[in-house]
Amino acid sequence: MAILVTGGAGYIGSHTVLYLKDQGEEVVVLDSLEKGHLDAVQNTTFYQGFIHDEPLLDQIFTNHQIESVIHFAASSLVGESVEKPLEYYQNNVLGTFSLVKKMVEHGVKNIVFSSTAATYGEPDNTPIVESMMTNPTNPYGETKLAIEKLLKWCEPAYGLKSVCLRYFNAAGADPKGTIGEDHQPESHLIPIVLQVALGQREHVSIFGDDYDTEDGSCIRDYIHVMDLASAHYLSLKKLKESNKSNIYNLGIGNGFSVKEVIDVCRQVTGHEIPAQIAPRRAGDPAVLIASPERAKKELNWKPEYTHLREIVTHAWNWHVAHPNGYSK
């Protein structure tokens, strides 16, 4: 039996594919390659195409014995979603609609879904526990919450079981250095800061220093991408054993401000990394810190890389070895 990984050529998807294969799982990847990289999924059964291509999904579900889906494929930039909400609803909500419809038609009962901390919006308290109110502050988070709700209603109707993983900020790279983060254009904080250290950018902009935080910059919970990968594996295992849907936060449980992240990158790279204060980015909440206790307790998940310095070191090793990402 195989696992279909949508968006498996992307950043988190490719690290999860690597992890799943290491555990002996059979994997089939579907990715449009609009953002992903074929080199990130070498020696893996691969289909280039869209999750809303229903004939292609029929072909994949017919050709392979797919027992479960891990669903990463999405548009996922907070700022861009504020500018292009229609594109976000089309790719994320309508795309997932087709995927789930075809899963139901082909009798595939298990899905692990990439949700996000952005479903919570501006939480009243930290750390965030799963029972807190969801109230997204941007269209990206709204589309992910809409998908969580779609999955919830598909359980009583069609017996579809789901695990929604609300990740906080994915960072780092495969510690062995085989794959890493390469978004084009890059918008995420840590790779941008490392591109400054590599001399590819003159400075990093700090989006807002007037938030209600100690140093005025936004606070996020950075989680190593391989710890995310192991959580997907454990979620699927638990789902198949218990036949019970659930929602889990995935973060370390510690927050770092933008300024603190830049300081850690300075220590790791030995580069001065010039930074400039810039206006706030639309849709950004001030503080997002996870309580990962439910995932630790129920999935027996033990994050391996809990120090930001270690996470940044793995990212830096990848960037130094691949200054132009996957492009030759």
Ligand SMILES: NC(=O)c1ccc[n+]([C@@H]2O[C@H](COP(=O)([O-])OP(=O)(O)OC[C@H]3O[C@@H](n4cnc5c(N)ncnc54)[C@H](O)[C@@H]3O)[C@@H](O)[C@H]2O)c1
């Ligand atoms: N990076 C983070 O910190 C973070 C945090 C929370 C949640 N997430 C979620 O995790 C998932 C993966 O994020 P990522 O950072 O790896 O993003 P990514 O852009 O690197 O990967 C997404 C992949 O999906 C593919 N894709 C997009 N739309 C598609 C479609 N309609 N059909 C087929 N393929 C499609 C892209 O080509 C890309 O390879 C996303 O769902 C994202 O919303 C990411």
Ligand SMILES: O=c1ccn([C@@H]2O[C@H](COP(=O)(O)OP(=O)(O)O[C@H]3O[C@H](CO)[C@H](O)[C@H](O)[C@H]3O)[C@@H](O)[C@H]2O)c(=O)[nH]1
């Ligand atoms: O050049 C930059 C880039 C980012 N930031 C700041 O750094 C923090 C982290 O930003 P990222 O773009 O790296 O990540 P986000 O927190 O915006 O988004 C991540 O977490 C979200 C959940 O909140 C979503 O799930 C999204 O997919 C995922 O990339 C934010 O405060 C952002 O304003 C800067 O100051 N300068």
